[in-house]
Amino acid sequence: MASSEAGVRLSINLRERCRMHDLNEALDDLRAVLPYARGGSVRKLSKIATLLLAKNHIIMQAKAIEELRQLVVSLRTQLESKPPASDE
Template sequence: MRTSINSRERKRMHDLNEALEELRSCLPYSQDASSRKMSKINTLLLACNWIRQLTIRNHELQKQLAAFRAEDRITVPLATPCMKAFGQACFCIACLTTSMTPKQ
């Protein structure tokens, strides 16, 4: 019984560590050989701050886009469903850049 519980906990910790490694790979921090690996809490704190910064930048860009639309300088169709996004609206760079058409 105890062996089974320990095994389950070990698997859970391995899964958690793999998820944190994947998160670290997405974050903007130095990953060279001379730098130490971030701790779990530092990884989560950096991820939270990074998401906040991206959210702020996204809102700024949405305001700029609204201003361009108001000035009639650009038409941006609604995002189209994409296979990469499982039929949902896709916001990958390829879909965004091909759907934006500046007015002449």
């Protein structure tokens, strides 16, 4: 292998290593904010498990927000349909 080819290969390997470090750091940051059991006896989530848990958590949060939005609309409608209280 020529010297320039070795240099290119080293550069590619370094770039890939940095990319993987960045990816692992981002996944660790994601694990830190996801609701799941942590502790000495619990293994760290795998990359795919972290992504699946994050996806499911986002879906659940979106559903909760939609339910709350519907509740607010319903309560607002009820409030607007009530006759004003008389001041006696």
